[in-house]
Structures are given as C-alpha cells and as structure tokens.
Amino acid sequence: MKTTVxxxxxxxxxxxxxxxxxxxxxxxxxxxxxxxxxxxxAWGYELLETPAVELLSxxxxxxxxxxxxxxxxxxxxxxRMLAMVGERTVPVARLAAxxxxxxxxxxxxxYLGPTFEGHPAPGSGRQAFQAxxxxxGAHGAAADAEVVAMAITALEACGLGEFQVEVGxxxxxxxxxxxxxxxxxxxVLDALTGRDLVELEQALAETNLxxxxxxxLLRFPALRGxxxxxxxxxxxxxxxxxxxxxxxxxxxxxxxxxxxxAARVNLDLGAVRDFDYYTGIIFEAYGxxxxxxxxxxxxxxxxxxxxGRSAPATGFVVQLxxxxxxxxxxxxxxxLPRIDAAVAWSGSGLKTALRLGSTLRLFGMRAVVDTQARDxxxxxxxxxxxxAVNLIHCRTTSAVSWTARGxxxxxxxxxxVAGRLAGGIx
Numbered sequence: 058m059k060t061t062v063x064x065x066x067x068x069x070x071x072x073x074x075x076x077x078x079x080x081x082x083x084x085x086x087x088x089x090x091x092x093x094x095x096x097x098x099a100w101g102y103e104l105l106e107t108p109a110v111e112l113l114s115x116x117x118x119x120x121x122x123x124x125x126x127x128x129x130x131x132x133x134x135x136x137r138m139l140a141m142v143g144e145r146t147v148p149v150a151r152l153a154a155x156x157x158x159x160x161x162x163x164x165x166x167x168y169l170g171p172t173f174e175g176h177p178a179p180g181s182g183r184q185a186f187q188a189x190x191x192x193x194g195a196h197g198a199a200a201d202a203e204v205v206a207m208a209i210t211a212l213e214a215c216g217l218g219e220f221q222v223e224v225g226x227x228x229x230x231x232x233x234x235x236x237x238x239x240x241x242x243x244x245v246l247d248a249l250t251g252r253d254l255v256e257l258e259q260a261l262a263e264t265n266l267x268x269x270x271x272x273x274l275l276r277f278p279a280l281r282g283x284x285x286x287x288x289x290x291x292x293x294x295x296x297x298x299x300x301x302x303x304x305x306x307x308x309x310x311x312x313x314x315x316x317x318x319a320a321r322v323n324l325d326l327g328a329v330r331d332f333d334y335y336t337g338i339i340f341e342a343y344g345x346x347x348x349x350x351x352x353x354x355x356x357x358x359x360x361x362x363x364x365g366r367s368a369p370a371t372g373f374v375v376q377l378x379x380x381x382x383x384x385x386x387x388x389x390x391x392x393l394p395r396i397d398a399a400v401a402w403s404g405s406g407l408k409t410a411l412r413l414g415s416t417l418r419l420f421g422m423r424a425v426v427d428t429q430a431r432d433x434x435x436x437x438x439x440x441x442x443x444x445a446v447n448l449i450h451c452r453t454t455s456a457v458s459w460t461a462r463g464x465x466x467x468x469x470x471x472x473x474v475a476g477r478l479a480g481g482i483x
Contacts, residue, residue, distance in 0.1 A: 074183030081393040086186070086381055088394070089215050090169050093188040093375065096211040097167035100203070102190050105166055107148035109173070113138040118363045119147035121331065129175040129183075141173035145189055146360070146372060153193050154364035162194025162368060180348070182378075189354075191372035193361065198305060200371055201338040201356060202312035208352050208373045209318040212342060215380050216391060220344040220351065222321050223281065224313075225328030226306050227335045227355075229290070232298030233274060237264055249277055249329050269293045280326035284310055290326050302337075309338055330355070338371070344383045351379040397422035398478060399445035401436035406451030413449060413457070413471050420479040433458070449474055 071077065078086055094104060113130060120128075120143065129141040142148060145168050153164055167190040177183055190207060192200050209222060234242045241264055248257035254275065261271040273280075273293045280286060284307065291303045306324060313319045330339050339355030354373025361368040384391050398417055402410040410426050417424040425443055427436070433450055437460075440448040448460040451471070459474045460466040469477070 072183075074177065076182060076184070082381075084394045085384075085391050086377065088391075089377055089380055089384075090186075090188065092214045092216075093211050093377070094167070094169060096207065096214045097188075097190050100165070100190075100207050100210075102165040102167040102207075105149070105152065105168055106170070107142070107145060107152065107168065109171065110139050110141055111148055111151075113140045115151055116140055116142070116147055119150060119334075119360050120144070121333065127174045127176040127178070129173050141175075143172050143174050144374065145170060145172065145187060146191060146357070146374070149189075149191050149372075150193075150360050150364055150370070153191075153368070153370075154361055154366035158366055163200070164191070164193040166191050166193065186377040187374050188377055189372060189374035191370060193370040193372075194368045195371070196358070196369035198308040198312055200369075201305075202309045202316060204354060204371050204373050205309070205322070205338075205340050206313060206316035206318050208340070208342065208354065208375065209321050211375060212352060212380070216384055216387075217344065217351075217380065218387070220321070220342050220383070221323055222340055222342045222352075223323050223325040223328060224306065224309065224338065224340040225325040225330075226302035226338055227328075227330060228298045228302030228305070228337060229294075229326050230277075230329060232294065232296040232300070232302065233266070233270055235296060235298060236266070245274065246329065249274070249327075252278060267295070270295075277327035277329075281323050284324060286324055286326065305338065334360070340373070344379075346386070347379060347383060349376070349379060351376055351383060395423070396425055396443055396445035398424040398447045398449055399436075399440045399443045400424055400426045400449045400451065401431050401439060402427060402451040403430045403432055403436075404452050406453055406456070409451040409454050409457065409471055410449070413451065413475060416475045417478060420475070422478065447478060 116128070117125060124143055128143050130138060132138055149166055149168065157164060169188045170186070172185050172187055174181070174183055190204065192204055205222065205224060212220060234245065237245065241260065244260045245257065248260050258275060261274055270293065273290065280290065287303050287307050291300055294300060310319065310322065310324060313322055328339055334357055335355045336358040337356035340353065341350035342352040344351055352373055352375040354371070356369070356371040358369045361370055400410045400414050414424045414426040425445065427439060431439055436450050437448065446462055450458045455470060456468070457471045457474055458466050458468050
C-alpha cells in the first residue's frame with residue numbers, strides 16, 4: 058500500500074526586533090518621508106546620505122558609552138571594528154569636518170534613513186527610521202529657534218495635530234550644579250532622572266547650595282509652562298550660567314512667536330539631558346499616550362571639534378516610526394493610497410486597455426491593467442479585489458464601459474473616459 062506523506066508549509070522566520078511594512082503602510086510611510094523632506098528643502102536644507110555602517114572608532118567620537126553598548130558591532134575582513142549606525146548626527150559631523158570642510162558655513166543639511174541597535178531599550182525594536190536636520194556653523198537664538206520651528210512645521214506637515222514641544226536649556230541645571238563636587242552632581246542627577254524626591258532632598262541637604270536653589274531643584278519636575286516661569290526662576294538663582302540660560306530661552310521663545318509656532322511650545326527648565334553632548338537649547342516633542350519623544354534635538358557646539366573642525370551646531374531628529382504610530386491612533390487615521398482605475402478587458406480589448414492605462418498614468422493617475430481577459434461579471438469581482446475607485450472594461454477598440462463607485466455604468470469612447478477621469482482627478 059502506497060503511503061502519502063503530507064508536506065508541511067514552514068514560514069520563514071523574521072529576525073527578532075525587525076519589522077515588515079506591508080503594501081499600503083509602506084506607501085504611507087514613504088509619503089511621510091516625502092513630506093518631511095519637502096519641509097526641510099523649503100527651509101533651505103540639502104539632502105545627503107551617509108552609510109548604514111561606520112567605523113566604530115568614528116562613532117566613539119560622538120556617541121556615549123551606553124549608546125555604544127547597544128550598537129550592532131562586527132569586524133570586516135581586515136580586522137577593523139565596524140558598527141551599524143544608531144543615529145546619524147555623528148556621520149553628518151564626520152562629513153562636515155571632512156569632505157565638506159571647505160564648504161562655507163553655515164551648512165544646512167538633512168537626511169532620511171534607518172538606524173540600528175543590537176541591544177535596544179525596552180519597548181524599542183532593533184531598526185528605526187529617522188529624518189533629521191543639522192544647522193552647522195550658526196550660533197545664537199535665531200539658529201536655535203529655526204530648528205525648533207522647522208521641527209514643529211515638519212511634524213505638522215506629516216499630519217500630526219496633537220503634540221507639544223518642551224524647550225529647555227542645559228545651562229540652567231548646569232549652572233546650579235557647577236559648585237558641587239562630581240560625586241554630589243552625580244547623586245543629584247540620578248535622583249532627578251529617577252524622580253526620587255526623598256533621595257533628592259537628602260542629596261541636596263549635603264550640598265552648599267542656597268536654600269532657594271535647593272527649593273528650585275526640588276521643584277524641577279514642575280518647572281515648565283509659559284514665559285512667566287522664566288521670570289520667576291531667574292530671581293531664584295545667582296550664577297551667570299543659569300541666568301544666561303534663562304535669557305537665551307526668553308529670546309528663543311520670542312523668535313518662536315515670530316515663526317508662528319509658539320502655541321506648540323512649553324518652556325521646561327527642569328529638562329535634564331546629556332550634559333556631555335548638549336551645550337545649550339534642547340527640545341523634545343511629545344504626543345498623547347506616547348512615552349518617548351517623537352522628535353528631539355538641541356545645540357551641540359562641542360561635537361565638530363572632536364572631528365577636527367570646531368564649529369557651533371544645532372539640529373534635531375524625528376522618529377518616523379512614532380509619527381506613523383501616532384497617526385494610526387488618531388481619530389482619522391491616514392488614508393491608504395488609492396488605485397484610481399482598474400482597467401479590465403475581454404475579446405479584442407487588450408490593446409485599448411493598455412493604451413488607456415498609459416494615458417491615465419500620463420495624467421498622474423494610478424491605473425492597473427488586468428493581465429487576463431474577464432467578462433463583465435468577473436471584471437467587477439476583480440475590481441473589488443483591487444479596491445480601485447473606477448472600473449473600465451474594454452471589449453473592443455471602441456467599446457468601453459466605465460463604472461465609478463456609487464454610479465451607474467456608462468458606455469463611452471476610450472478618449473472620453475480618459476478625459477472625464479482626468480478632469481475629475483484635477
């Protein structure tokens with residue numbers, strides 16, 4: 058007796074931490090990239106591309122130890138240590154100090170691309186997609202306000218409606234900490250970032266900070282709001298660095314009002330970020346129910362010097378995956394790109410269908426021409442499967458029927474169908 062062995066279908070596994078974007082979603086994400094890039098170009102920023110892999114020694118010049126630990130690292134055939142990029146500001150700095158060294162400043166540069174982490178933070182994947190911009194060689198409030206305003210404009214161009222931008226300054230906290238010993242600074246910083254108010258109060262009690270400054274630090278998580286908070290804060294500090302930070306924040310906010318985006322902005326004196334990297338204005342954009350910033354950036358005047366070209370710089374990065382997540386949660390998620398016309402045929406209508414498809418594409422429409430003959434009943438089933446707005450069925454060189462969603466079928470010459478469709482799209 059012959060035995061039949063059934064073969065099991067085994068689906069190929071996807072690498073952990075990576076994701077696929079299916080048709081439709083991939084098109085929406087590409088549309089987000091296009092809107093982001095259009096905004097950058099409108100502000101005078103030039104697109105560049107850097108590789109997904111850099112020398113580890115290059116990334117070490119600008120990436121902190123914890124970020125370095127999380128990167129994908131490997132060696133090439135010559136034994137050099139390489140890493141996949143976890144962010145793209147450092148590669149841009151490498152270019153600005155290298156191949157663009159003779160370019161006139163300021164440089165306005167932007168980029169789009171994936172980033173990678175071998176050991177991502179909890180809740181994150183191993184691959185993310187970012188868009189960013191860097192303003193290199195410009196200092197002062199006008200430059201800082203430009204990148205904040207452009208980040209807000211770019212997020213709005215992507216369709217985000219509900220988000221706020223927290224703008225702070227590392228110098229405010231840095232000025233308060235300047236008189237403390239390194240171990241005291243570390244203890245206060247750990248308590249602040251961990252939001253441990255009991256430990257913070259104990260740590261501050263062992264410092265020589267004035268009572269008013271200690272009270273200010275205890276209120277750090279709540280030091281956000283409108284410009285009035287700056288006036289109140291400056292009266293509680295007596296060090297030049299903190300006072301300068303408040304003055305710069307005031308000027309940046311005035312310029313953001315001139316840009317017309319101040320309604321999106323909260324001033325955040327309690328912002329605590331990477332003090333070894335950022336040197337001035339910092340900002341983060343948050344949406345509702347999203348625990349991570351959808352965009353972040355700030356001034357990093359010390360980075361270019363590590364590559365041999367001392368220059369001030371500021372910039373930001375947008376997490377496109379989070380933009381997409383916020384849009385899908387919105388009351389009106391983004392519409393998937395539509396097919397304008399499904400062009401079916403039967404009998405001798407194939408050549409007419411092909412010509413109609415080409416004509417519609419010349420008018421900027423998306424047209425799918427069927428690859429097999431179908432009668433009118435079968436063509437309507439295929440139309441629903443394709444999900445197109447219009448069905449065109451070509452039976453001969455001159456006999457064409459056109460059906461739009463919710464409308465009766467019309468029989469017209471091919472050129473009239475193309476003209477009517479083009480007029481409707483326009």
